[in-house]
Amino acid sequence: MKMSKLFVQTLREDPADADVISHKLLSRAGYIRKLTSGVYNYLPLMWRVLKKIENIVREEMDSSGAQELLLPFLQPKELWEESGRWEVYGKELMRLQDRHNREMCLGPTAEEVITFVARNGLKSYKQLPCNLYQIQTKFRDEVRPRFGLLRGREFIMKDAYSFDTDEEGLDKSYKIMADAYTRIFERCGLETRAVQSDTGAIGGKLSHEYMVLTTTDSGEDDVFFCDDCGYAANSNHTVSVLPETQTDGGFTETKIVDTPQTTTIEKLCECLNIPASVILKCVVYIVDKKPVLAMIRADKQVEETKLMNAAGGNDVRIASEAEIEELMQQHGFNASKGFIGPKGLEDLTIIADNTVKDMKNFVAAVNKNDVHMVGANLDVDIPHIEKYYDIRLAEAGEFCPQCGKPLKVTRGIEVGNIFKLGTKYSKPMNAVYLDKNGKAVPFEMGCYGIGITRTAAAAVERWHDEHGIIWPVAIAPYHVTVVPLNDKDELQMNTAKSIYVKLLKAGIEAVLDDRSERAGVKFKDADLIGFPYRITVGKTITDGNVELKTRKTGEVETLNPDNAVSRVIELIKEAI
RNA sequence: CGGGAUGUAGCGCAGCUGGUAGCGCACUUCGCUUGGGACGAAGGGGUCGCACGUUCGAACCGUGUCAUCCCGACCA
Numbered sequence: 001m002k003m004s005k006l007f008v009q010t011l012r013e014d015p016a017d018a019d020v021i022s023h024k025l026l027s028r029a030g031y032i033r034k035l036t037s038g039v040y041n042y043l044p045l046m047w048r049v050l051k052k053i054e055n056i057v058r059e060e061m062d063s064s065g066a067q068e069l070l071l072p073f074l075q076p077k078e079l080w081e082e083s084g085r086w087e088v089y090g091k092e093l094m095r096l097q098d099r100h101n102r103e104m105c106l107g108p109t110a111e112e113v114i115t116f117v118a119r120n121g122l123k124s125y126k127q128l129p130c131n132l133y134q135i136q137t138k139f140r141d142e143v144r145p146r147f148g149l150l151r152g153r154e155f156i157m158k159d160a161y162s163f164d165t166d167e168e169g170l171d172k173s174y175k176i177m178a179d180a181y182t183r184i185f186e187r188c189g190l191e192t193r194a195v196q197s198d199t200g201a202i203g204g205k206l207s208h209e210y211m212v213l214t215t216t217d218s219g220e221d222d223v224f225f226c227d228d229c230g231y232a233a234n235s236n237h238t239v240s241v242l243p244e245t246q247t248d249g250g251f252t253e254t255k256i257v258d259t260p261q262t263t264t265i266e267k268l269c270e271c272l273n274i275p276a277s278v279i280l281k282c283v284v285y286i287v288d289k290k291p292v293l294a295m296i297r298a299d300k301q302v303e304e305t306k307l308m309n310a311a312g313g314n315d316v317r318i319a320s321e322a323e324i325e326e327l328m329q330q331h332g333f334n335a336s337k338g339f340i341g342p343k344g345l346e347d348l349t350i351i352a353d354n355t356v357k358d359m360k361n362f363v364a365a366v367n368k369n370d371v372h373m374v375g376a377n378l379d380v381d382i383p384h385i386e387k388y389y390d391i392r393l394a395e396a397g398e399f400c401p402q403c404g405k406p407l408k409v410t411r412g413i414e415v416g417n418i419f420k421l422g423t424k425y426s427k428p429m430n431a432v433y434l435d436k437n438g439k440a441v442p443f444e445m446g447c448y449g450i451g452i453t454r455t456a457a458a459a460v461e462r463w464h465d466e467h468g469i470i471w472p473v474a475i476a477p478y479h480v481t482v483v484p485l486n487d488k489d490e491l492q493m494n495t496a497k498s499i500y501v502k503l504l505k506a507g508i509e510a511v512l513d514d515r516s517e518r519a520g521v522k523f524k525d526a527d528l529i530g531f532p533y534r535i536t537v538g539k540t541i542t543d544g545n546v547e548l549k550t551r552k553t554g555e556v557e558t559l560n561p562d563n564a565v566s567r568v569i570e571l572i573k574e575a576i
Numbered sequence: 577c578g579g580g581a582u583g584u585a586g587c588g589c590a591g592c593u594g595g596u597a598g599c600g601c602a603c604u605u606c607g608c609u610u611g612g613g614a615c616g617a618a619g620g621g622g623u624c625g626c627a628c629g630u631u632c633g634a635a636c637c638g639u640g641u642c643a644u645c646c647c648g649a650c651c652a
Contacts, residue, residue, distance in 0.1 A: 012601055012613065013588045017645055027587095037644065091577095092650070109652090143577075143650065150652095157652055209652090220651080304649075317649050320578085414652060451652035467612095486610050520612040527612090538611055547611095 001478065003513040003525075007044045010525050022460035023148025025469050029528045031477075038145025038153030042453075045529065048477035049456050050156060054135050056187045056474065057158045057450055064180040066131035066160055071113045073137060077103035079112040082429045088314050094139040094153075106139035111425050111447060114161040118443060119431035125165050128433060128443075129173055133160030135452065149457035150413065151220070156452040163443040165435065170420055170444040174206075177418050177448045181210055184450065185415065189472025190459060192415065195223050197234035198305050207419040209234055210450075211412030212458045223412040226400035231407075236305035239390055240398035240407055242355070247297070249278035249361040251375030260370045263338035265298045268372065272363060275299065280356065280364040280376070282340045284324050287313035291327055293340075293348050294391060297355035303393040310351045310389040333367040341365035341373075342382045352385045353392050413458045416450040463552075469530030470552050473575035478509045480533040480568055481526050485519045495546065495561055496537040502565045508572060527551070532575070533568050537561075 008030035017034070018024040026032045031046035042050060058068065080086035086093075094106040107113065114132060122130055138157045145153050162173035178194065185192040194208040211223050211232075222235035233239070262268035265276050279298035284291055285307060292311045294302045308316035319327070321337055328335050331344055341364050342350055356378070364376040373381060396409040425431065426442035435441050456475070463470040473479060480503060484496035496512060503510040511531065513522050519538070526534050536547040540558070548557045548564045550571070559567055 009586075009602075010613090011587055016582090016588070019646080033586095034644095090650090138652075140651070144646095144648090146646085155652070159652090315650090317577095417652065449652050454652055488610075516610090518610050518612085518614065520610090520614080523612045525613085536611075540611095 001511045003481070003511055003522075004515050006511065008529070010528055018148060020147045020150065020461070021464060022150065022457040025460055025464055025528070026148060026457070029469060029530065032149065038142060038151070040149060040152060040154075045477040046456070049471070049475055050452055052475040052477075053188060053452050053455055054156075054158070057135065057184055057452070060180045060184045060187070061131075061133050061158070061160060064131075064176050066133045068134060069117075069132055070134050070136060071107070071110050071117070073107045073139065075105050075107050075110075075113055077105065079116060079429075080105065083112050083115070083425055084428060085112070090315065092140050092142065094141045107136075108138055108140045109157075109447075109449070110134070110136075110159055111161070111421070111445075112429070115425045115429045115431045115443075115445070118161075118163055119426075119429065122163055122431075122433055122443070125433055125435050129162060129164045129169050131160055131162040131173060131177075133158060133448075147220075147457075149453045150461075152453065155454065158450040158452060160448040162446040162448070163433075164446075165433070165441070165444065167422075167444055170422070170446055174418060174420055174446050177446070178208065181416050181418065181448075181450070185210060185212075185455075188455060188459060188475050190415065190455070190462060193223070193225065193232050193412070195225070195232040195234050195412070196237050197417070198236040198309065207417055209412075209414045210416035210418075212415055212462060214411050214413055214461060221412050221414055222409055224394050224396070224407045224409050226403060226405055226407055228405040229400060229403035231400050231402045234412075235394060235409075236303060238394035238407070239401045240392075240394035241401055241404065242398055245277045245299070246275055247277055247355075247358045247360065247362075249274060249359075249363060249375065251361045251363075254373065254375035254377070254381065256366065256371050256373055258370060259372045262370075262372070263336070268298075268338075268363070272372075272374070274363065278359070278362045280341075280359060280362050280382070282342060282365060284319040284327065284340060285311075285316055286319050286323065287311045287316050287349070289315075291319060291323070291348055293342060293345055293350045294353070295342060295350065295356050295385075296353040296392060297359060300353070300355055300395075301393040302353070302391055306389070306391040306393075307351060310391055311349055328367065331367070335365070335367040335369050339365045339367065339369050339371075341367050343367065346383045350383065350385070351391055352388050354388045354390050355392060356385070357388050413454070413461065414451075415455045415458050416448075418448045419446060421445040421447055464530075467524070468528035471530045471532055473532045473572055476509075476530065476532050478511045478531055479572050480508060480535060481511045481513055481529075481531040482535045483513045483519075483522050483526060483537065485522070485536065485538040487514065487516045491541055492537045495541055496535075499535055499537070499546070499561050499565055502562075503568070506565070506569050508569060533571065535564050535568065 010030050011028045014024045015027045032040045096104055135158045139154055142153050164170045190212050192210040195211050197207050197209040224238040225232040259271050262271050269276050276299035281296050281298035283294045294307050304316045361375045364373050366373050400407050423442040432440040432442050460469050482496050482500045484492040486492050500512040532551050534549045544560050545558050546561050546564050
């Protein structure tokens with residue numbers, strides 16, 4: 001490709017609406033252009049990168065025995081009603097109507113459609129196990145798209161679905177995918193960690209997310225991990241072990257005391273001169289539009305996803321002050337945030353965290369402003385709790401549930417995930433096969449996703465410097481750029497052209513920067529775009545030499561043109 | 577959906593005490609220059625997001641609307 005004809009426009013300044021590095025660099029280097037919120041044009045350079053990633057995914061999926069197909073992204077409502085997700089999925093599902101007012105959606109994922117395909121095509125245990133996948137555009141009407149390609153409303157995803165006769169088979173399929181994923185991301189130049197996570201809207205029994213660990217804020221999830229035993233989990237799924245803490249308030253007498261204006265735990269601790277670990281904290285959440293009272297030891301925070309699961313809901317948010325006020329009035333109390341207690345709210349769903357179990361002689365609110373009860377005890381002073389849950393947000397420094405060593409936390413970008421679905425879809429959608437005895441049995445299913453566009457963005461987040469992108473060779477849009485510095489110098493131009501032609505003949509993806517620009521412009525563009533290798537043909541050609549520069553290391557080798565060609569071919573082969 | 581902000585040329589921005597639009601980058605042509613985003617000259621490109629209103633006159637004032645971005649709750 002000649003640079004003068006390449007469809008690319010590099011920008012000197014960051015676009016005003018970009019705030020993460022991958023968004024800035026991909027925009028500036030001419031890879032993407034936003035069409036509307038969360039929707040991007042993938043320009044030629046970007047498309048080459050995406051195809052590279054897709055092909056790595058394809059190769060690894062195929063070699064693990066999966067078969068590629070392509071499902072429609074326009075999906076009928078009826079299918080989603082069969083699985084029950086038409087209601088559950090909520091506003092994120094991009095819904096539309098056809099000319100006959102039939103309701104449809106643009107697929108955010110394809111469990112329903114693949115289950116439809118499987119129940120028609122897989123009839124016998126002899127056909128199992130079976131793994132089908134596609135690489136296709138997905139739609140999710142995100143509340144707030146942001147971070148460029150990291151969170152779009154339209155994005156490219158690889159989604160695979162496995163069908164097995166039993167759980168043992170599913171375990172095997174799951175393991176095969178886990179291994180394939182590790183290879184895929186490795187080949188893309190990304191170090192990932194498989195972390196346990198909540199199963200979310202997809203549902204199912206067990207899931208792992210593949211996270212690119214980052215130190216920047218571009219990661220959207222907190223990942224807790226243990227260096228000692230390898231435990232790793234999303235914060236919404238981390239079960240940490242707490243250090244010994246005082247949980248007995250030591251109050252010998254149960255009474256109501258004045259605690260004016262103690263609207264926060266901090267103020268209450270100060271007022272009573274006690275640690276937060278002897279205070280019972282109550283927080284009102286709205287789960288599926290109904291109020292839920294979450295109780296937890298006050299030195300800890302509630303993890304909302306855990307709470308949502310404990311309450312059996314699909315949607316969770318913290319209650320507003322107005323909602324709390326209204327709730328209190330309905331129950332005949334005059335209390336605001338900070339003074340909410342469980343007594344008298346028994347008709348609500350009350351979810352208590354495990355940390356509450358061991359509390360004694362503690363401090364609790366009593367639904368009355370500016371006072372608290374001290375010396376309170378379970379069952380006696382607050383309603384009996386049937387069951388305790390883990391709804392606690394883990395913190396760094398707490399201990400690993402597997403080996404007891406301290407946990408660390410970091411940010412992560414989720415580039416892939418794998419789920420054990422079990423019969424969550426096959427049962428309600430009546431997707432069955434006949435076993436050896438001729439009996440109809442629902443499939444044991446698994447599903448496995450990889451965000452193709454997100455993987456590309458994550459690679460930029462991981463691999464860049466102040467000059468631009470540093471693509472891993474395997475997913476770079478082109479391998480090498482050949483840069484003659486003076487287009488008026490015939491020797492330079494002819495040498496560059498000859499190098500370029502030799503590279504093309506050797507099957508190397510090369511660009512010739514034939515523009516009549518000054519050296520600085522060409523260098524800046526080459527760095528920004530992120531070509532892994534650059535062959536510079538400048539003045540030193542009079543001594544018979546050119547330069548080969550490796551973008552990642554900055555290393556420069558001075559070689560004659562033929563050696564530069566063979567050397568760069570060697571480097572590229574090594575890297576892929 | 578709550579809170580905050582912004583819409584002026586492809587990109588980044590100024591103009592907003594009302595008088596019919598400008599700067600830098602990019603683009604075109606010529607000259608000059610050619611090892612890290614040179615320089616000079618001459619150009620092309622904008623119904624100032626949209627609608628209504630106030631006014632002799634609106635990018636500027638008012639109302640409404642749409643879009644975009646940032647902060648909170650979701651996810652590959």
